[in-house]
């Protein structure tokens with residue numbers, strides 16, 4: 001394999017939690033509570049954690065204690081105004097907290113993050129596009145389909161929610177998002193094993209894209225071509 005072929009690697013920690021890495025940069029998205037996420041492991045797995053993104057304040061996406069500790073180490077945290085205001089005490093005065101706003105790109109540590117309003121409950125939930133190390137990813141949190149999601153460029157990988165008890169996410173809603181984004185790869189998240197498999201099978205059959213049903217804690221590498 002030639003040296004300039006693009007490779008994206010990620011670790012799925014359960015629910016919607018993803019550690020995404022490419023080109024020596026890493027982003028942690030939606031580290032929820034009760035996922036067994038350990039600060040030491042996260043910092044060990046990522047040679048350079050560029051930032052943490054939290055789509056919304058629901059506990060299965062937001063371990064306030066863990067995110068507070070990462071923030072207190074100077075790692076930038078992106079979230080809604082509401083979410084960050086609840087974090088500032090735990091994170092300390094020097095924390096780098098960045099408010100996400102619908103459609104506004106944020107550049108942090110060589111990573112570009114573009115949030116859009118999610119179709120979900122809670123206070124200002126988002127879905128996000130992330131570009132790092134020459135790859136482009138979409139993280140669908142546990143959102144349903146919404147036309148507010150706008151993709152200008154191609155998406156290499158879309159992490160799409162399959163259900164998991166969310167009032168808005170489902171296999172059929174994620175297939176609608178997938179049609180809009182036309183990604184190279186789809187990785188189902190936020191669902192039971194059966195829901196994850198169902199989304200992968202349908203996406204592969206209907207859209208002909210590559211799919212991976214992730215195992216918790218395993219590092220997955222996706223080849224993306226040149």
Ligand SMILES: [Zn+2]
Nearest residue numbers: 056058122142
């Ligand atoms: Zn939620």
